[in-house]
Amino acid sequence: MKNKVVIGTRASKLALWQAEWVKAELERMKPGLTVELNKIKTTGDKILDVPLAKVGGKGLFVKEIEEALLAGEADLAVHSMKDVPTEFPEGLHLAVICKREDPRDAFIARIENGGFAIKDFASLPQSAAVGTSSLRRSCQLLNIRPDIRIVQLRGNLDTRIRKLDEGQFDAIILAAAGVKRLGWAARITEVLSPAVSLPAIGQGAIGIECRRGDEFINKLIAPLDHRETSICVRAERACLKRLEGGCQVPIAAHAQLDGSRLSLKGLVGSVAGDRLITSGIEGRTEEAEALGKRLAEDLLSRGADKILAEVYGRDINPVDHP
Numbered sequence: 001m002k003n004k005v006v007i008g009t010r011a012s013k014l015a016l017w018q019a020e021w022v023k024a025e026l027e028r029m030k031p032g033l034t035v036e037l038n039k040i041k042t043t044g045d046k047i048l049d050v051p052l053a054k055v056g057g058k059g060l061f062v063k064e065i066e067e068a069l070l071a072g073e074a075d076l077a078v079h080s081m082k083d084v085p086t087e088f089p090e091g092l093h094l095a096v097i098c099k100r101e102d103p104r105d106a107f108i109a110r111i112e113n114g115g116f117a118i119k120d121f122a123s124l125p126q127s128a129a130v131g132t133s134s135l136r137r138s139c140q141l142l143n144i145r146p147d148i149r150i151v152q153l154r155g156n157l158d159t160r161i162r163k164l165d166e167g168q169f170d171a172i173i174l175a176a177a178g179v180k181r182l183g184w185a186a187r188i189t190e191v192l193s194p195a196v197s198l199p200a201i202g203q204g205a206i207g208i209e210c211r212r213g214d215e216f217i218n219k220l221i222a223p224l225d226h227r228e229t230s231i232c233v234r235a236e237r238a239c240l241k242r243l244e245g246g247c248q249v250p251i252a253a254h255a256q257l258d259g260s261r262l263s264l265k266g267l268v269g270s271v272a273g274d275r276l277i278t279s280g281i282e283g284r285t286e287e288a289e290a291l292g293k294r295l296a297e298d299l300l301s302r303g304a305d306k307i308l309a310e311v312y313g314r315d316i317n318p319v320d321h322p
Helices: 013-029 063-070 135-144 157-165 176-181 215-224 227-243 285-312
Strands: 004-009 034-039 076-080 092-097 105-109 129-131 149-151 171-175 190-192 206-211 251-258 261-269 276-284
Touching (some): 004 013, 004 063, 013 034, 013 076, 013 157, 013 176, 013 206, 013 215, 063 076, 063 092, 063 206, 092 215, 105 157, 129 157, 135 149, 135 276, 157 171, 206 215, 227 251, 227 285, 251 285, 276 285
Parallel strands (some): 004 034, 004 076, 129 149, 129 171
Antiparallel strands (some): 076 206, 092 206, 105 190, 251 261, 261 276
16 A cells, blocks of 8 residues: 655645645545645746737646656646646546535725725726636626726736735636635625626536546545536536637536536637627436536537637537537
8 A cells, every 4th residue: 555645736825725635635534644745837837928818728737737647756636627628648537526615706806995995896987907817707797898998817816916906907806716715705805696707617626637547546535526516517527528618718617406406507708708608408417418518519509609610710510520
């Protein structure tokens, strides 16, 4: 039996919080086990001056970590699920999806005179500057408020909030899960309803990737899989996979479980926010991935294929992808 395990992780505060949480859980479940972190700088971490949508490609925050797994420099990798591509390198797989935090987006306004300068999204003044680096968020917010100015926002959570407080933005939009995990919950002005901002695929969930053939690691991490979260996130990811989504196009999907019934909502939008294609589907939990694929097919048939074709410059017609 191995008594030392190495976790591959990004070095951001949130990534380290997630990796430390998994480390603590593994050490709790298996007394005597030593867990170390291998902090890895990914392509997405190195490019801070360009919007990720312009960089293109998938796996900007996972590729180098997957290379460490394949090279034996890490035994498992801890990821934010929204960063994980739907395809995996040969020999690797997504073994576990941990219990999800709040999957929604958080609206955060500046603090002025001991309170929030703007009380909620609906109260944003005309032409307000809103900070986000997410095309998914910006397209949905622009659809409701075409007058607002979207300003690129990169950097870690502390940096983003500091820029807000310095007056560079009227408000910023972040994932509620990360804000809560890092102890900044008191700064959330409003948690946005999915009707306003449908969350990113897998948002709020932590995934664990490892080598398929590593029996010890697969068995070790199995208890961390959370059934309800896993069902929802796998349905969302099946939708993304069928849409062949990258970070150049606004795509959202959010699943919710009620007993044995799964409801799934999806969205594909134009970057400018002038066109939003939305759809919803319900079914049994056992058909989670099939539901995700069917939702994607419905979005394509409603006009998402045209938006995707404009972005990718090719046909994404259902006929071409049986």
